[in-house]
Amino acid sequence: MKNSLSAFAQAAAVAGLALTSFAVLPTPTARAADPVSTPNMLTHIGANGFGTGCTTSMPFTSYTEEIPLTGAKATRTAAGLWTVYKNNASQLTVTPKITGSSSITLRNGRLDTLDLGATGGVRVDAVAGQGCGVSTDAGLSTYVDITTTRASWVTLRLSATRETDTRAEIEPVEGSDLGLSLSVSSGGGTSAATYYLPAGSYRLYGRVGWDPYLSAGEGGASLSGTGTVHVELDEVGEAIGSTAGSGARYVTLGNQVACADRGVVVRFGRKVRSATVYVDGRRVESLKKPKAGRSIFAAGLDRYRTGKVQVRLVVDPPGKRKKASVTATRTYRACDSR
Numbered sequence: 001m002k003n004s005l006s007a008f009a010q011a012a013a014v015a016g017l018a019l020t021s022f023a024v025l026p027t028p029t030a031r032a033a034d035p036v037s038t039p040n041m042l043t044h045i046g047a048n049g050f051g052t053g054c055t056t057s058m059p060f061t062s063y064t065e066e067i068p069l070t071g072a073k074a075t076r077t078a079a080g081l082w083t084v085y086k087n088n089a090s091q092l093t094v095t096p097k098i099t100g101s102s103s104i105t106l107r108n109g110r111l112d113t114l115d116l117g118a119t120g121g122v123r124v125d126a127v128a129g130q131g132c133g134v135s136t137d138a139g140l141s142t143y144v145d146i147t148t149t150r151a152s153w154v155t156l157r158l159s160a161t162r163e164t165d166t167r168a169e170i171e172p173v174e175g176s177d178l179g180l181s182l183s184v185s186s187g188g189g190t191s192a193a194t195y196y197l198p199a200g201s202y203r204l205y206g207r208v209g210w211d212p213y214l215s216a217g218e219g220g221a222s223l224s225g226t227g228t229v230h231v232e233l234d235e236v237g238e239a240i241g242s243t244a245g246s247g248a249r250y251v252t253l254g255n256q257v258a259c260a261d262r263g264v265v266v267r268f269g270r271k272v273r274s275a276t277v278y279v280d281g282r283r284v285e286s287l288k289k290p291k292a293g294r295s296i297f298a299a300g301l302d303r304y305r306t307g308k309v310q311v312r313l314v315v316d317p318p319g320k321r322k323k324a325s326v327t328a329t330r331t332y333r334a335c336d337s338r
Contacts, residue, residue, distance in 0.1 A: 034110035047094035049084030054132035096138035121224025139209025161225030196337035247328035259335035263299030
């Protein structure tokens, strides 16, 4: 066998699987949950006129909702009418409106996903030759503070229609800005990026909004549309999603890479005639009739890249067929950043 029992045991302890062919290991102690705090959604609408003699009928309006940490959505619909006057004569009317929601999910006591979506816009109607400028806003933003005890990968995915602005940022609670941000504006579309996040305390922020700005003398404006922000957090070495393929019922691929050894535990179920294990496309192990419960350690994942473990199996399937060829594949986050 290529790996010693102690190496197998260490890897199995990290992955939470027992190597039943060799020894029964104690259940690993669960890692403490990472704190998640101040999960809030802020809705902000209104207008502010500017220029000599220009006033606004009322200040901006804001609403704050706490986002449940259960996956349930916090929702808000807001609208209003603002009037900008010059020397008591109406110059501009501003009508912002927005409907949106935010949700947060946890996994094993730590942040898993943050989602934000909104539909809305701002309409500005101006009298001919109006002499006031105006700044406007209809926006929905979400922020949450997290503390991670292990390094992670954070993925940002944004979408926006042509007249909508979306933005997501990750900022340290203390210290200098990391420059981790993504936006979609001025034409709409989609954008995605994945960043390495060292262990520490951070604020995650997302926004969808519309904020036309008119100088004195400009005509009216109308912006509307839809935008979404999705933030996803995975620890280094963590599996991305579940095992894919019809072979998943015959073999279990570990949830976590043992980063020190750059591999995962593979455990076989019943009715497997043969199995070939591949790591990032390279064959690393071939087995004939592995017993149910037998585990091996599939090593060789690249430390700095997303990796893939695949098992190709010949099995005894349910029904009349005597054998079938199936596969099981799982993808994993890199263990480190260059």
